[in-house]
Every structure is written in C-alpha cells, then in structure tokens.
Amino acid sequence: MKEKGYAGLDYFRLIAALLIVSIHTFPLISVSQEADFIFTHIIARVAVPFFLMVTGFFLIPELLKGKDGHKGFNALGGFLKKTSLLYGVAILIYLPVNIYTGTFKDKLSVTGIFKAVVFEGTFYHLWYLPASILGALIVSLLFTKFSHKLVLGLTLFLYLIALLGDSYYGLTEQVSYLKGFYDILFMLFDYTRNGLFMTPVFLALGGLIALSGKKYTIKTCLTGFAAATALLLTEGSILHTHQLQRHDSMYLMLLPCMFFLFHLLLNWRGKARNILRSFSMLIYIVHPMCIILVRGFAKAVHLTGLIIDNSIVHFITVTAASIVVSAFVLLVFYKKDKDVKKDRAWAEIDLNNLDCNINEFKTILPKSCNIMAVVKANAYGHGDIEIAGELNKTGINAFAVATIEEGIRLRKNGISGEILILGYTFPEQLYKLKQYDLTQTVVDLDYAEILNVANRRTKVHVKIDTGMHRLGENYNDIFNLYKIYECKNLIVTGTYTHLSVSDSLEQQDVDFTNLQIDMFYKTLENIREAGYNPGKIHLQSSYGVLNYPYLKCDFARIGIALYGVLSSENHKTRICVDLQPVLSIKARVVLTKEITKNESVGYGRQFTADRKTRIAVISIGYADGIPRTLSCGKGHVLIHGKKAAIIGKICMDQLMVDITDIAEVRQGDIATLIGRDGTESVSAEEAAAHSGTLTNEFLSRLGLRVTRNYINNACCTNKSRFAINLKNSLTSFKFSIKSSQLFSIIRE
Ligand SMILES: *Cc1c(COP(=O)(O)O)cnc(C)c1O
DSSP states (O other), X not given: OOOOBOHHHHHHHHHHHHHHHHHTTXXXXXXXXXXXXXXXXXXXXXXXXXXXXXXXXXXXXXXXXXXXXXXXXXXXXXXXXXXXXXXXXXXXXXXXXXXHHTTTGGGOSHHHHHHIIIIIOSSGGGGHHHHHHHHHHHHHHHHHXXXXXXXXXXXXXXXXXXXXXXTTHHHHTTSHHHHHHHHHHHHHOSOSOSTTTTHHHHHHHHHHHHHHOOOOOHHHHHHHHXXXXXXXXXXXXXXXXXXXXXXXXXXXXXXXXXXXXXXXXXXXXXXXXXXXXXXXXXXXXXXXXXXXXXXXXXXXXXOHHHHXXXXXXXXXXXXXXXXXXXXXXXXXXXXXXXXXXXXSEEEEEEHHHHHHHHHHHHHHSOTTOEEEEEOHHHHHTXXXXXXXXXXXXXXXXXXXXXXXXXXXXHHHTTOXXXXXXXXXXXXXXXXHXXXXXXXXXXXXXXXXHHHHHHOSSEEEXXXXXXXXXXXXXXXXXXXXXXXXXXXXXXXXXXXXXXXXSTTOXXXXXXXXXXXXHHHHXXXXXXXXXXXXXXXXXXXXOHHHHHHOTTOOXXXXXXXXXXXXXXXXXXXXXXXXXXXXXOEEEEEEEEEEEEEOXXXXXXXXXXXXXXXXXXXXXXXXXXXXXXXXXXXXXXXXXXXXXXXXXXXXXXXXXXXXXXXXXXXXXXXXXXXXXXXXXXXXXXOHHHHHHHTTSOHHHHHHTOOTTSEEEEEOOOOOXXXXXXXXXXXXXXXXXXXXXXXXXXXXXXXX
C-alpha cells in the first residue's frame, strides 16, 4: 500500500537548501574553476526555482479554490503574512552585520532603502523573500484574471526580460534599443533576478502543475530531466565561455529542467516530512551568519588555511554549522510552543489515511471498476471540499452527493470530475445542472419527462428500483425504463441500483441481495437488447464492495468505508479490509473540580457521587454532535491515555467526566472523544454503538462548531504496535510544531 505525502518535495527542500549554501561558499573552487562554475553557477541554480515552484504548487490551487469566497485570498494573505514576518525577522537578524560592514552607508536614501527592501534584499541572500512576495502577488493577480495559458505566456515573457538582463546580457548589450531599456531597468535595481521578472514564472509553473493534476511516469521524468540538464549544462557553458553573462542566476533550460525535476519529485510519494520545511528554511536564513561565524572562528584559532582556503572543508564546516544552528532553533521553539493550540472542540482529519483507504479499495476492486467517492452530508462530517479536493489529487474523478446544493458547492470550490446527485432535485432548480456540469439521478419515468422538457441536454444516471423501494423506476416496468432512455434531451451516462441489505451476511439477506443483483443485471440486458445504452453501471456501496466484491460494474459508490470506518461494530464482511479511521474528535478540559460523596452532577441530577469524586468539564456537547445517549456512563473520553467515563447528562455545549483515577488531569488538557490517545482508543463505531446508532449518523451529525483540522503526515503501512506508537508520538510532536505560531512562519 502506498503512502501519500509529498515526500520527494520535502526531502528535496533540504538538498535545495544545501545547494544555496554552496552558491555562497563555492565548494569546488579550490579544486577547479570549471568544476565550480558547472556546479555552483549552473547546477545549484535549480534551488531557487524549486522553492518557488513548491510555493506555487500549494498556493495557487488554494487561491483558485476560493474564487467565490474569501478562502483563496486567505491562503494568499497567509503566505504574504508569513513570508513578510520571516523577512522582517531576517532583516533584524542581519541588521548588526549590515551596520558593521557599512552596507547601508551609501543606500540611506528613501529610494535606496526601497530598492534594498523590495528588490535586492537587505542582505545578499535575502532577495528571495521579497521576490517571492512580489512574485506571488503578481501571479495571484494573473491567475484570478486570466486563463492558465495566458498566465504562463505572460510570466514567460517576464522571465525573458529577466534572462536578457542576466545570463544573456552580453547579447542584449549589442542591441542599442534593448541596451537603452536595460540601462533604465538597472537604475531601478541591480539585477533582473527579482520578484518582478524572475519569480513569477516558477510560481506559475508550480501552480499549473498542481492545477493540471497530470502525472508523468518516472521514466518520462528521468528522460526529460536528463535531456534538459544536458541542454542546461551546454547553455551555461556556452554563455560562460563567450563571457555573455552579466550574472548567472537564470537560464532558459532551467524551465524544462525544473518541470521534469518537479514531476520526478512528485512521483516520490511517502510520508510527508513537515519538519524538513522549517529546517530547510532555517538553513537558508542562517547560513550567511554561519559563514561569518566560521570565518571568525577560523581566524581566532589560526586555521584559515584549512577551514577557509580549502573550499570543500569550508563548505562542509558552514553546512554543519548551519545544520546545528537550525536544529537548535527548532528544538527551542518546539519546547516553547508545546500546546499552543487552543481550539475548544475540533476534529483532526487525516488525509493520509483517506489516501490509504482509497488504495485499499483499489486493491479490492476489479481493475475496470472505479471509485465513485460518496461525499454527501459534508463528506460524512469530514468536510466535503477538503475531502473531495484531496481525492481529486489522488486521481478520483467521480463523486456522489445527495443534493444539488452539495454538488454546486463542490464545483464552486474547484472539484473536477463527474458529480452525481443521488437525490431528487426540484424542477425549479434543474436549470443549474448544466451550469455546474452536474449529473442528475432519474428517479422514475415521470421525472425523466420533467427533465426532458426542462433542459436541452441533461446528463443523467437512471436509477432502477430492485427492491429498496426508495428512488428509482421499478425494474419490472421495463417499458417505462425504455421510455426513459428514449428521452431526447437526456444524456444517459450511467444506470444504477441500490442494495438494501448488502451489509448483512444472514442467509435470507444474502438471498435478497442476490435477487436484487440478478434483477439489475437482467434488466440491463433487456435495456441493451432493446438497443439502448445504459452507460456506466454501478450498484455497490461500501458494504456492497466488501460483501460482493466480484460484481462486474464501472463504479463502486463508496461512502462510509472511505472514511476508514464501517457502519457498525457488529457487521462481519466477506472481504477483510485494513481501514484507517480518518477522523478524530477532541476537546479540552476547561475546568476540574472536586465534589464530595452524595453531591450530584449536571441537569436532572442524574449522577450522584458515591465517593469523593474529581470531575472535569469538557468543552464539547450535543450541539457539537456528541449524542445525548452517551450520557451517564454510556460513553467515555480519553485523557492522558486513560478512560474517563461521562457522568450525568451531556449538555448542549459541555459534558462532565469522572477523573478521580487520573490524577494528572489539568485544565487545558486534551480529551479525546474519538481517536487514539496513547495505547487507548475510542472508535467511531464503538461510540456509535454505545449511543444506539450507526457510525454514518454519528459522523454526519458532527456539529459545525467543531473546527476541522486537516493533517497530512501520518503513516499507514506499519501496523505493529511499536510503529503505531511511534507514529502517534511523531504526530503529536509534529502537531505541536504545526500549531506553533512562530513556526508556521518559518515553514515555506
Ligand atoms: C449514501 C449512499 C451510498 C454510500 O453508502 P455507504 O454505505 O456510506 O458506502 C451509496 N449509494 C447511495 C444511493 C447512497 O445514498
């Protein structure tokens, strides 16, 4: 089973950071001038474009997702805020050095400061931060105004201007009107390597790669990368030998080279390494400081001959120093920022586990059968946009929703692929189907006729009722079915039925299901024989797949199991699946208190202490979706890895638990209602069973007040207890890092 984080990108961040260190330390210079040029001035030039592409890759889809709301601009705002803060901190860190070396002396005019802060960076390596800010602003503006192609064209044009003032300046100079143009440019800034000309194209490229969702095989990527690198080296060498370069930070061939390199890295999926994001950014920020420190140190101990003059040793020393300083900063912040997160009640939604479940089903389903992800009811409480977005990324291109509003919401947020509305849509709303490219279920012949006159051409799936007696035209009324297929204005892209007892392995239920299956396939045969095309065929939901996996069809409409749980603890299934629960629910201990024997707790005084009892008030209640039926000891929460029973009646916004036996509980501690804490866990199935319902109902009722926090860093291949424990401690480690305010700004 595959894990799905962008491990390749995360690891390469570290390599890219080291390449940037090498740009500033010339590791090969004492070996050979030529080797140094090739390595430092050509190869290492992939580092900056790489970081920019990563930014574009994550930022642009977020930006466009929110086209209709504010979310997209929040993403941009978040990035700008983070990067400016980081830039501000970096400026301050290097200010003493600036003052000491007197770099500002001749720049202390308003324009001088503006130029330094906006284009050049106040210290030589810091140009990247303002350049990524300016570039992100430009690219965001372009993406919201123009087509993708035009964005690419415009940013390429800017890059061309950058190139002609950089590696190709020797040629530019010879054309007088170009030279005039660049003379003006170079009055405004020292290099074209800035946020106006250089960074937009790489940000856009990263964004376009994410938006297109295209994947290339490793072979294609390697071939393309090798060819582009060969051309890049040739280009760099020619420009160098003819002394055409004014500066050497950009090449034409960097574009294809980066395209293939980035796709190659995208192929490397695995556990995401969030920590490397902060780490590589820190190395980038601190390495010039380390160069200064290493020089100072070498002078002090009279070892300049070894440490400074030998470029390889110099590079290694600076790298080591940068790593040590960065690790130290990470460690300090990690300690300080433990437990910064103070949500009242929240759900942690592990998208990696979602990917694992998808992969699990891919191995179960016949090759020809695709997953139609059921994301109705806010994706069973998990957040429909985020879930469908993640599924889109993993290549799922069919979704099912219950209502037209749910379908429109997905479309407005950039979800691609087929979206089937499983429920009834009122005639007044039918005109929207086409506008949002949604597929409507035909619930019977009458409805088909309404659809047929309402719109010119409507994509539909025909539903056949084989015994569920909910929606669908009766399988017996074969002539009615024919009439549906005859409707001129209906584009029938699929035909389906729904099984009513596929979750049960009781003989009579299995018999009934087999009857439904037989009737469905017989009806399809009739439809085909009569000359109609039923389109894509589907009939299984989660249990349909788990108990009848062999059925020949085009889609499986999987809902509950995608989220890593089954409807009930009691269901046995023919196929064993290894599902990873996607959702956990957590809340806080907001108060602890002690009551004496015979005192009662909560509404209706349903709990009376039979001993001196310590209780904790937890910040979650039935308005958040915790069923009131879990009151009075039916349910429990986990605190510090131990069970604490719910006592008294659950209130609308709070509930009380008994913590007499968990001495270490303090205000602010986390209470886990669903999920794992240490070695203990509460499954959604278990909680649903205790409250007398199905997991489906429990999850889909999760309240709007519960914030959804998406995490993407868990690992799902190792199933041993050791691995699980390690995973959990790592997750909580990362989570605390993630939650830290300062840390989020160090991350790219
Ligand atoms: C909800 C629903 C599903 C998904 O069912 P799960 O049991 O959650 O997998 C599939 N088909 C139809 C028609 C549904 O209404």
